[in-house]
Structure formats: C-alpha cells, structure tokens
Amino acid sequence: MHTQRILAMTAALACLAALPACEGDPAPGASGATPSAGAAATPVGGKGPAPVTLAGAQQYVRQFTNCDDLSDQPGDPRMPLTEFVGVGEWSVTQRGVCSDAAKDGQLVFYIPSDMKEFQERYKRSVMESSGGSQGLFSRVFVGKGFVVTPTSTESALALARSELRILYCNPSFWAPKGYKMDKALVEGCGLSDFVNAEDGKGSPNFETPQDPGGQKPGQPAKGSLGLARAGSVAELRKLVAPSVDCTRFSTDPDTVAIESIDYTPVVEGNALDWGVTGRALCGEPGGEQRAHHLNWLDTVGDMKALQTRAKAAQQADLKDDGKLRRTASRLLVGENVAVESNDPDVRFGLYQQQFLYLNCVPGFSAPTGYRLERARVEGCVLTNYDPENPVVGGN
Known part of the structure; x- marks a missing residue:
C-alpha cells in the first residue's frame, strides 16, 4: 500500500521526528524547578487560542503516559540537543521537558502564542529539508494551546489514544485505513492519530498484506483441511x-x-x-x-x-x-x-x-x-x- 512504499523509500533515513526532540539520546539528567500547577489543557487539534501553562500540559498528558520531573530550564540535559526551536522562535513562549522513564524517553513541550504560525513554520521546515523528506515519522503532537514531542515510540502510542493529534506536513504521508486524518490550521498539513515509526513498532497498519494461506507446504490453496461442526x-x-x-x-x-x-x-x-x-x-x-x-x-x-x-x-x-x-x-x-x-x-x-x-x-x-x-x-x-x-x- 501507499504507506508501505513510503516506509521502503525512507528506511535509510535518520530519525525524522518533526522537532529535534529525537536527535540523539538525551541523558536523563536532573531537572530544574518545576513550574507551579496550572489548569489542565484541553487539546483538540490546536484550534483556537488557549492560555496554557507547562504544568497544565503536563497534567493532561499524564492521563495517558508518565511525565515526571518537569523542567523549563534551558540547560536541562534532557532538552533537545539543538536549539532548532527555542523560546522566541515559531511564536514559542515557553519550552519544557519531562521524563517517561517507563518508556525510556522524554517529552518536550512547546507553548506557542500563535498555533497557526507554529504549524506554518513547521511545514516550512519540512518542505525545506532534503527535498521534503522530513516529517514522515512526525512526533509533533498538537493540542489546544500546546505541542508535545515524545522521543519514545511507546510514549507516542500512548499519546495517540488522547485527543492530541500528530501534525504531518509531508505531502507523501497519508494515514492508513482506520485512522483519522483531519485538517490542520495550515494548508497541506494534516492531523492524525497514526504513529508512523521507522522501526515498524508504531500504530498497526491494517492495510499491511496478510499471509493469504495456500503458499505453505501441505496447506490448501482453496478450501480447508477440515473444520469442526455441530448441529446445535x-x-x-x-x-x-x-x-x-x-x-x-x-x-x-x-x-x-x-x-x-x-x-x-x-x-x-x-x-x-x-x-x-x-x-x-x-x-x-x-x-x-x-x-x-x-x-x-x-x-x-x-x-x-x-x-x-x-x-x-x-x-x-x-x-x-x-x-x-x-x-x-x-x-x-x-x-x-x-x-x-x-x-x-x-x-x-x-x-x-x-x-x-x-x-x-x-x-x-x-x-x-x-x-x-x-x-x-x-x-x-x-x-x-x-x-x-x-x-x-x-x-
């Protein structure tokens, strides 16, 4: 199917999570001061403004996966290894990180003042990189007023059960049958609950061909070797x-x-x-x-x-x-x-x-x-x- 061809073409690519939260293996270092508690965020695909705090975003994602030792310190070693998207860029006003130790990963949060601008800038980064090959394995989960990027596929699968949606802007990506693919705030991007993983351990792709039978020694190409039956x-x-x-x-x-x-x-x-x-x-x-x-x-x-x-x-x-x-x-x-x-x-x-x-x-x-x-x-x-x-x- 179409998604399989995408995976085949990109198998040799390095980690392509949309934001650099997956570049390298961030060390589970000590965290800085944890922001004070705030109201839980209400995520629905990033539509509409929403005053959100890092603590509020943390409170929401904790319903689906671990998110411990929240820190907003720029020097926290769990932060992305590059400053590709930092505070002051892409309308980001706050950035934080927490740990999902059970799934051997981190979750990086971004609080943008303008979600549409954030999505537009993300789309631009996808299209300008390597001929648009970036973003097939996006980890940009968009909520109402915040973005979170998990480094672990297991964390991503857990978040996919929430109302957060993954932002895909690569024109080659399409969600397989059985998954959502809604409009994003910018043209050419979509929001999906399908976790596309390079290692094949993401969301199950129900369009993957099955072993049809009849091709193994001793197996019938048609019919059956016999099955149980009863009249009542x-x-x-x-x-x-x-x-x-x-x-x-x-x-x-x-x-x-x-x-x-x-x-x-x-x-x-x-x-x-x-x-x-x-x-x-x-x-x-x-x-x-x-x-x-x-x-x-x-x-x-x-x-x-x-x-x-x-x-x-x-x-x-x-x-x-x-x-x-x-x-x-x-x-x-x-x-x-x-x-x-x-x-x-x-x-x-x-x-x-x-x-x-x-x-x-x-x-x-x-x-x-x-x-x-x-x-x-x-x-x-x-x-x-x-x-x-x-x-x-x-x-």
Missing part, C-alpha cells in the same frame, strides 16, 4: 467436552451476557448481528466468588458476518498498543460453530478438535508445521498457531 448448542457442548469444562452450563441470555474483568467475550451486544444463532456460557459466572473459567459456545448461521465483526473488534484492541489484551477472548471457529476463550489450555485442546483461531494481526505468518487457512474475511487467516503461547498448537 447441545451438540457443540458434547463436542468440546474434552477441552472445555461445561459442568456449569447456561443458555439463559442474561447469564450468557455476563463478562468480568478477567474474561471478555468476542461477541458483544446482539448476537444475531454477529451471525450467531445460538449461544451458551460454560464456567462460573460469579456471585459470591469471582467469575472463573468462562468460555462461550456459539452456533453460527453467517460465518462471514461473525468473522467480519470479530476482525473489527480485534483491530480496535490492537490499535492501543499493537497487542491483544490477555483478558480478551480469542475466536476459534469451525464450519458452523465457534468458541470464545482466553485460556491457552482450552485453545490447545480445541486445535486438536479441528477448531482454528481467527488471527487478524497485520503481517502474521504461521511457522512451518502449523495449519494456515483462508478466513472468510480479507486480512485474516485461520490457524492453530498461538503466537502468545507457541508451545501449544501445531499438529
């Missing part, structure tokens, strides 16, 4: 009995709808919208004791609808940090049935019974010896390889 929920319960403890079993809609902090189902809301025709819960739903061993059994009338919605849910989970929550169930499917489970031991047993895991993680590929088949929805595959528990699976 009761039949499915008997089928999965060797793998799923259904001693406590219920088809009551209120009970089936139960979830807990430890067990989150794949199917949420109206099951019919997911193509599910019958649904049951196995395990202890809670009460006097905490819920445990929850697994959901589904009979499926429209497998494509189920996989389409499950893909969207999986991508929404990946969007935060590129990882699936361990408490989120994985969807294992057969021909006309499915099981939702976050227990790797349960999944291992189901793989032996010809259930396969719907994996929609960008760039996923199963190692030799594991099954890999086409899913009903583009961008996903069916497999018995469990990346989070690789010791199980593999027939």
Whole structure:
C-alpha cells in the first residue's frame, strides 16, 4: 500500500521526528524547578487560542503516559540537543521537558502564542529539508494551546489514544485505513492519530498484506483441511467436552451476557448481528466468588458476518498498543460453530478438535508445521498457531 512504499523509500533515513526532540539520546539528567500547577489543557487539534501553562500540559498528558520531573530550564540535559526551536522562535513562549522513564524517553513541550504560525513554520521546515523528506515519522503532537514531542515510540502510542493529534506536513504521508486524518490550521498539513515509526513498532497498519494461506507446504490453496461442526448448542457442548469444562452450563441470555474483568467475550451486544444463532456460557459466572473459567459456545448461521465483526473488534484492541489484551477472548471457529476463550489450555485442546483461531494481526505468518487457512474475511487467516503461547498448537 501507499504507506508501505513510503516506509521502503525512507528506511535509510535518520530519525525524522518533526522537532529535534529525537536527535540523539538525551541523558536523563536532573531537572530544574518545576513550574507551579496550572489548569489542565484541553487539546483538540490546536484550534483556537488557549492560555496554557507547562504544568497544565503536563497534567493532561499524564492521563495517558508518565511525565515526571518537569523542567523549563534551558540547560536541562534532557532538552533537545539543538536549539532548532527555542523560546522566541515559531511564536514559542515557553519550552519544557519531562521524563517517561517507563518508556525510556522524554517529552518536550512547546507553548506557542500563535498555533497557526507554529504549524506554518513547521511545514516550512519540512518542505525545506532534503527535498521534503522530513516529517514522515512526525512526533509533533498538537493540542489546544500546546505541542508535545515524545522521543519514545511507546510514549507516542500512548499519546495517540488522547485527543492530541500528530501534525504531518509531508505531502507523501497519508494515514492508513482506520485512522483519522483531519485538517490542520495550515494548508497541506494534516492531523492524525497514526504513529508512523521507522522501526515498524508504531500504530498497526491494517492495510499491511496478510499471509493469504495456500503458499505453505501441505496447506490448501482453496478450501480447508477440515473444520469442526455441530448441529446445535447441545451438540457443540458434547463436542468440546474434552477441552472445555461445561459442568456449569447456561443458555439463559442474561447469564450468557455476563463478562468480568478477567474474561471478555468476542461477541458483544446482539448476537444475531454477529451471525450467531445460538449461544451458551460454560464456567462460573460469579456471585459470591469471582467469575472463573468462562468460555462461550456459539452456533453460527453467517460465518462471514461473525468473522467480519470479530476482525473489527480485534483491530480496535490492537490499535492501543499493537497487542491483544490477555483478558480478551480469542475466536476459534469451525464450519458452523465457534468458541470464545482466553485460556491457552482450552485453545490447545480445541486445535486438536479441528477448531482454528481467527488471527487478524497485520503481517502474521504461521511457522512451518502449523495449519494456515483462508478466513472468510480479507486480512485474516485461520490457524492453530498461538503466537502468545507457541508451545501449544501445531499438529
């Protein structure tokens, strides 16, 4: 896709964070006096004036990532190594820095008196550098009245979950499908929640081609090596009995709808919208004791609808940090049935019974010896390889 070509063309470039906050590895030195507390900033893409203090900007970003030892001292060793943008330039009236030690980085703040001028000057710096190659991996997060540039990709991913938006002014950049790309205050720039990282560890790109199956020894180019099937929920319960403890079993809609902090189902809301025709819960739903061993059994009338919605849910989970929550169930499917489970031991047993895991993680590929088949929805595959528990699976 277009974004992939951009990454290929720029792989050899040095760090291109829009402001020089990523030049070198700033030492986590001592900070100066911390500014007094101020009102939290309200970030919405930098539109409109907003009286903001460094402490107020810090207060906002702390909702999403660490920001400790705030300092406005020009001599702080954590400040950018160059004075490319200092106080008095680009309408910047204040500049500060704090540490995100957990993510091995710093966050540099800029308080401009004129946000449009700041964006215009940034655009000019992008277009005047190396034929406009700068800014593809921007770290310029724009808020209402302040700008923050994290040096760590992990910090950037955390801030991307806020209302801050990354300022991109390189004409070659375009946000992949599933991400925002709004207008900035200057023509030719955009504001996005997509973190473009040189090392590939930024936001998941859902346009990345998937391993389509049919290209591994022993894998079918079309069709399937065989999947589990059942004619009813009761039949499915008997089928999965060797793998799923259904001693406590219920088809009551209120009970089936139960979830807990430890067990989150794949199917949420109206099951019919997911193509599910019958649904049951196995395990202890809670009460006097905490819920445990929850697994959901589904009979499926429209497998494509189920996989389409499950893909969207999986991508929404990946969007935060590129990882699936361990408490989120994985969807294992057969021909006309499915099981939702976050227990790797349960999944291992189901793989032996010809259930396969719907994996929609960008760039996923199963190692030799594991099954890999086409899913009903583009961008996903069916497999018995469990990346989070690789010791199980593999027939």
